[in-house]
Each structure stands twice: as structure tokens, then as C-alpha cells.
Amino acid sequence: MANPVLVEVTRGTMVESRHRGTVVAVDGAGKVLFSAGAIDHLVFPRSACKAMQALPLVESGAADHYGFGDRELALACSSHNGEPEHADLADAMLARAGRSVEDLECGAHWSFQQETLIRQARAMDKPTALHNNCSGKHAGFVCTCAHAGEPVAGYVGYDHPLQREIRATMESLTGALITHDVCGVDGCSIPTYAVPLQGLAHGFAKMATGEGLAPERAKAARRLMAACMAEPFYVAGTRRLCTEIMALAPGRIFAKTGAEGVFCAALPQEGIAIALKCEDGTTRAAEAMVAATLARFLRHDDTLFAALMAKANHTMRNWNGIAVGDVRVTQALMD
Amino acid sequence: MANPVLVEVTRGTMVESRHRGTVVAVDGAGKVLFSAGAIDHLVFPRSACKAMQALPLVESGAADHYGFGDRELALACSSHNGEPEHADLADAMLARAGRSVEDLECGAHWSFQQETLIRQARAMDKPTALHNNCSGKHAGFVCTCAHAGEPVAGYVGYDHPLQREIRATMESLTGALITHDVCGVDGCSIPTYAVPLQGLAHGFAKMATGEGLAPERAKAARRLMAACMAEPFYVAGTRRLCTEIMALAPGRIFAKTGAEGVFCAALPQEGIAIALKCEDGTTRAAEAMVAATLARFLRHDDTLFAALMAKANHTMRNWNGIAVGDVRVTQALMD
Numbered sequence: 001m002a003n004p005v006l007v008e009v010t011r012g013t014m015v016e017s018r019h020r021g022t023v024v025a026v027d028g029a030g031k032v033l034f035s036a037g038a039i040d041h042l043v044f045p046r047s048a049c050k051a052m053q054a055l056p057l058v059e060s061g062a063a064d065h066y067g068f069g070d071r072e073l074a075l076a077c078s079s080h081n082g083e084p085e086h087a088d089l090a091d092a093m094l095a096r097a098g099r100s101v102e103d104l105e106c107g108a109h110w111s112f113q114q115e116t117l118i119r120q121a122r123a124m125d126k127p128t129a130l131h132n133n134c135s136g137k138h139a140g141f142v143c144t145c146a147h148a149g150e151p152v153a154g155y156v157g158y159d160h161p162l163q164r165e166i167r168a169t170m171e172s173l174t175g176a177l178i179t180h181d182v183c184g185v186d187g188c189s190i191p192t193y194a195v196p197l198q199g200l201a202h203g204f205a206k207m208a209t210g211e212g213l214a215p216e217r218a219k220a221a222r223r224l225m226a227a228c229m230a231e232p233f234y235v236a237g238t239r240r241l242c243t244e245i246m247a248l249a250p251g252r253i254f255a256k257t258g259a260e261g262v263f264c265a266a267l268p269q270e271g272i273a274i275a276l277k278c279e280d281g282t283t284r285a286a287e288a289m290v291a292a293t294l295a296r297f298l299r300h301d302d303t304l305f306a307a308l309m310a311k312a313n314h315t316m317r318n319w320n321g322i323a324v325g326d327v328r329v330t331q332a333l334m335d
Numbered sequence: 336m337a338n339p340v341l342v343e344v345t346r347g348t349m350v351e352s353r354h355r356g357t358v359v360a361v362d363g364a365g366k367v368l369f370s371a372g373a374i375d376h377l378v379f380p381r382s383a384c385k386a387m388q389a390l391p392l393v394e395s396g397a398a399d400h401y402g403f404g405d406r407e408l409a410l411a412c413s414s415h416n417g418e419p420e421h422a423d424l425a426d427a428m429l430a431r432a433g434r435s436v437e438d439l440e441c442g443a444h445w446s447f448q449q450e451t452l453i454r455q456a457r458a459m460d461k462p463t464a465l466h467n468n469c470s471g472k473h474a475g476f477v478c479t480c481a482h483a484g485e486p487v488a489g490y491v492g493y494d495h496p497l498q499r500e501i502r503a504t505m506e507s508l509t510g511a512l513i514t515h516d517v518c519g520v521d522g523c524s525i526p527t528y529a530v531p532l533q534g535l536a537h538g539f540a541k542m543a544t545g546e547g548l549a550p551e552r553a554k555a556a557r558r559l560m561a562a563c564m565a566e567p568f569y570v571a572g573t574r575r576l577c578t579e580i581m582a583l584a585p586g587r588i589f590a591k592t593g594a595e596g597v598f599c600a601a602l603p604q605e606g607i608a609i610a611l612k613c614e615d616g617t618t619r620a621a622e623a624m625v626a627a628t629l630a631r632f633l634r635h636d637d638t639l640f641a642a643l644m645a646k647a648n649h650t651m652r653n654w655n656g657i658a659v660g661d662v663r664v665t666q667a668l669m670d
Contacts, residue, residue: 012519107654184347319442
């Protein structure tokens with residue numbers, strides 16, 4: 001059974017491209033409230049699970065030890081644009097632990113966001129690891145290791161104590177058994193583990209509600225999600241959907257993208273979390289899917305519903321500003 | 336019936352993303368030699384049919400009148416990077432007709448190719464219409480109108496004589512009836528017409544073989560394809576698949592990409608043309624599909640077959656150079 005078409009891209013009066021995918025929304029007990037496609041299939045969460053990967057930073061006491069507030073915790077959960085504010089804050093986090101960019105093992109890349117890339121090209125010869133979209137997560141990793149007295153060098157390795165702890169955290173939250181077989185290497189060189197989409201959603205629902213979590217974990221999860229919702233610019237940046245969606249309703253929506261068309265989101269007040277994967281890995285479609293799926297649980301708030309649906313369904317314009325077509329979600333997401 | 340998965344993207348030992356699509360290869364008589372998916376469905380050729388759109392430039396005598404050689408004709412069929420050589424040649428083409436960048440109606444955009452964009456950002460405040468990936472096609476349009484004594488202003492309009500002529504040319508080559516219903520507006524503001532994928536392939540097979548074409552059209556088609564194959568840098572540019580594939584075997588392979596995952600290609604010596612569409616519009620998958628489909632008709636040339644399959648199946652590396660997965664075509668394209 002092929003996954004359903006969830007997003008269409010039109011041109012003129014015709015559908016030009018189609019995106020299939022899987023979406024699941026669950027409550028804190030793991031009950032499925034909505035689904036489309038094969039939600040038991042394994043999906044690499046990629047960067048969409050950074051808030052899970054940041055739990056050791058808070059649970060270990062490192063975040064408090066180094067005096068990290070909402071901005072630092074948001075950056076630890078971020079896939080940012082590499083804007084000056086992002087790079088500077090990652091640098092400052094490392095400095096709190098007496099560390100520097102030299103300790104980052106994520107590699108360097110130019111910003112994925114065009115306006116930022118243009119500014120970077122004019123301001124620097126080449127980007128550093130601080131500009132890597134994962135530098136905040138890695139700065140958090142370095143601080144966690146430094147605080148615990150673990151070796152910092154090699155912190156990205158599968159057998160490093162930090163990655164073992166993250167693996168155990170992921171297993172506990174998602175309910176999935178994580179073995180070498182489901183392990184890949186992420187863009188920033190840390191391990192990434194394929195888990196069932198439904199388990200991924202349940203993990204975020206546990207974080208959003210605290211259901212089924214020990215008090216310390218529930219508190220750390222709430223703190224990380226609240227930090228992201230309070231400082232959405234530090235989770236992504238200028239013209240980025242994660243930032244824009246969270247800014248629509250401060251404190252009410254958590255949303256985090258991952259490479260290859262993954263998105264995780266949560267509505268803490270409603271006690272719901274969402275995980276989705278665009279089959280072909282395309283960001284434009286994953287963005288439409290997450291906006292529409294969040295909207296379906298916010299029908300009671302006309303303004304917020306409309307604002308989210310405007311992110312899901314939007315007109316594309318060409319270089320002369322002429323409307324050429326639309327990105328739109330299909331009925332499969334709205335019924 | 337869903338279109339088949341033709342390209343997989345792996346991570347570790349698992350498939351992370353999947354691309355579905357339709358592919359058809361035909362001979363000059365239109366006989367289907369290979370197909371996958373629904374090849375009767377309508378597809379917007381987008382920029383993949385630029386060589387068809389350039390026929391009036393040659394057939395009208397404008398190309399000869401302005402002394403255009405292989406480079407100018409290749410640029411008229413191109414979707415280029417906006418590198419200095421591309422922008423300068425588009426400018427020179429316009430100057431031959433006493434025209435300038437002011438006459439271009441394609442709009443302006445930064446290069447889609449990162450290295451070129453970085454150089455552009457350092458060298459200019461903002462790009463002009465000469466840097467638009469379609470500027471060569473539009474320069475050809477302006478020259479065609481100027482030579483014919485038609486108004487240049489408004490040459491992108493559906494009812495402009497040039498677009499009427501292109502529409503008639505597309506109908507004749509593809510065998511499709513083109514009405515307002517199948518018309519969209521392209522990124523560069525000219526009309527684009529959805530035609531059956533099989534008809535699109537047949538149009539390119541006619542151009543590659545001359546079969547079924549009047550002598551003047553056959554000659555013009557051969558000249559345009561030969562120009563692209565002789566000057567592949569001017570069809571795309573640095574690190575671009577069209578350029579790289581045509582450079583593998585000078586004079587033997589024609590290949591042209593289009594937006595939203597379209598590719599057209601031809602093997603003039605074998606008398607075969609190919610048209611394909613990745614269902615989700617992703618370039619990485621369309622590139623793998625075209626390389627593998629060309630390869631299947633070149634099994635008699637071990638070196639060329641291997642070089643094309645290396646374009647179809649390739650390893651992805653992260654920012655630290657670590658191999659994280661592969662882009663690979665499925666058996667559906669190789670059987």
C-alpha cells in the first residue's frame with residue numbers, strides 16, 4: 001500500500017507535483033487521535049528530536065551549572081540559520097564551560113537560508129562549526145560532557161557515554177528498541193536512530209504532558225519545550241517555519257523540523273503531539289503537513305486555525321511576482 | 336495505481352526517503368522502448384523543452400542573421416547557473432539585435448548554485464535578469480522577435496506571435512492538443528503547456544532523428560542539439576548534471592533538466608529519446624533517473640555505462656566527509 005498523497009503543488013489549473021507521507025497525532029497515553037499512511041514504519045527523526053537529545057543537558061544539572069536560560073536551551077534544541085545571534089550564542093555557551101569552537105565535531109557549512117548565506121558570503125571567507133545549523137545542540141553536548149567530567153573529544157561517537165545516554169532516553173520516550181541495525185550517521189556526525197513514527201509522536205506527547213515520565217524528566221522536558229516556545233528565533237531563525245509557527249501563539253505550539261521531510265510538534269495545552277514524514281524527504285511538503293495537522297486540533301480557535309492553514313496552503317509566485325500555483329494539503333489531512 | 340518507486344535514498348542500512356516517478360523512452364517513430372509509471376499523464380515540461388522553444392530562433396533565420404554559433408544556441412536552450420560567462424553571453428546576444436537587459440522579461444534571481452551565489456554575493460548588490468537561469472532562452476526570444484519585426488515588449492504573453500509559434504511547434508512535435516486548460520505560467524513568466532510524457536519523449540526523438548519532420552525543422556533541431564552537445568557548459572554550468580552528462584561523451588548525449596523533477600534526454604546515434612518526471616518534483620531523483628535510463632541504452636559501451644551509473648548511484652557525505660548513505664535507482668529502472 002502506497003502512502004497517501006498529502007500535499008499537492010499546482011500550476012495553472014493542474015496538479016504538477018505530489019507529495020506522499022505519513023502523519024500521526026497521539027495523546028499522552030499514546031492513543032492515536034489521527035493518522036495517515038503507515039505510521040508503524042521506521043523513520044529517522046533526524047533533527048526533529050533535538051529536544052529529546054537535549055534532555056541530558058538539563059537532567060544532569062549542566063544547564064543550571066552554566067546558567068543557561070531559555071535562549072541557550074532553545075539553541076540546544078535548534079536547527080538554526082547560522083545568523084550572527086545563533087553563532088554568537090553557541091560560542092558563549094561553549095565559553096561558559098571553558099570550551100570553544102575547536103571542541104565542536106559537527107563540521108561547518110554555509111547557511112541553508114539564502115539571505116543569511118548572502119550576508120555570510122560578504123562577511124566571512126568561510127563558515128565555522130559555529131555556523132553549522134546544529135552548533136547549539138553540539139554546544140549543549142560539549143557542556144554536558146564537560147560538566148559530567150566525561151571526555152569531550154569523541155562525543156559524537158556511538159559508544160561515547162553521552163550518546164549511550166541519549167540512546168537510552170530515546171528508547172524510553174519512544175518505546176522502541178534501538179540497535180545498531182537502525183543506526184545511521186546524521187549530517188552533524190552523531191548517531192541517528194530510526195524509530196516507528198507512532199513511537200516518536202508518543203515520545204513528544206510524553207514530553208508535552210509529562211504522562212508516564214519520572215518527575216525529574218517531566219520537569220526537564222517541560223523546561224526545554226517552554227524554552228523553545230519562549231524563544232522561537234533561537235530554534236530556527238529568519239523566515240523559518242518552526243520559528244513562525246511557534247511565534248503565532250507563544251507558549252501554545254512546539255514545532256521542530258528535521259532533514260528529509262520530518263516534523264515533530266506538540267500542543268501542550270491540548271495534550272497532543274504530532275510526528276510526520278514526507279516520503280520523498282521534501283521540506284515544503286513536511287511544512288504544509290505539520291501546519292495543517294496542528295490546525296485540525298485548533299479548530300476551536302478561529303484566528304490560530306486560519307493562520308496555520310495559511311502556512312499549509314499558500315500561493316507560489318515567480319521572479320516577476322506572478323502567481324503561478326499553490327502548495328496545498330489534500331483532503332486526507334483535513335477530514 | 337501509484338507510480339513506482341524509482342529512486343531510494345538510504346541512511347545506514349535503511350531506506351530513508353523514496354521517490355516515485357514516470358519514465359518513457361521512445362524511438363523516432365514513437366515506439367515505446369522502455370517505460371515505468373503512467374506515461375500518458377500530463378506533465379509540464381518546464382525548462383526541459385527549451386530546445387523546442389528555441390526552434391523559431393533558428394528556423395526564422397534570426398540565429399544566422401545575428402551570427403550565432405554553438406555557444407549562443409546552447410545558451411538559448413539552457414538553464415544556466417548565472418556564472419559570468421553565461422550572463423556576458425546573454426548580454427552579447429541581445430547587443431547583436433541592438434537590445435539589452437532592459438528588454439528581458441524573465442525577472443532576476445540569485446544563482447541556484449551555491450558557489451556561484453557566493454561569488455555573486457561578493458561581486459554585486461543584486462542579480463539582474465542576465466543572471467536569471469533562463470536569460471539565454473529569453474535573449475533568443477528577444478532576437479527572434481527583433482529579427483521578425485514583431486514587438487519585443489510583451490514577448491512572454493500567451494497571445495504574442497512568438498508564443499503562438501512556440502505553441503504550434505510544441506503541438507506538432509509532441510502530437511498533443513494544447514489549450515488554455517493545460518497552460519501554466521513558468522518561473523520566467525512565459526507560458527508552459529502540460530503534455531503527455533510519452534508525447535514529450537516522442538518530440539525529442541523526432542528532433543534527435545529527424546523522423547517525421549520537414550527538412551528545415553529537422554535541420555534546425557539537429558543544429559540546436561549539436562550546439563548543446565558541443566558546448567555543455569553553456570547549457571547549465573559548473574557542477575551541473577546536464578553539463579557533466581553531456582561532457583561524458585561529446586556529441587553522443589543530449590540532456591536537459593526542468594523544474595519540478597522533469598528531465599528530457601536523447602541519444603541521437605541510437606535514435607532514442609527519454610522524458611521523465613519525478614512525481615514529487617525533486618531534482619536529485621530526476622537526475623538519478625535520467626542517468627540510469629540513458630545507461631540502459633548504452634550497455635554496449637562499458638565505460639560510458641559505468642560513468643552514467645556512477646551519476647545515478649552515488650554516496651552522500653556529511654559536513655565531516657563521512658559517508659552517511661546513498662542515492663540509488665531501484666530495480667524498476669534497471670530491469
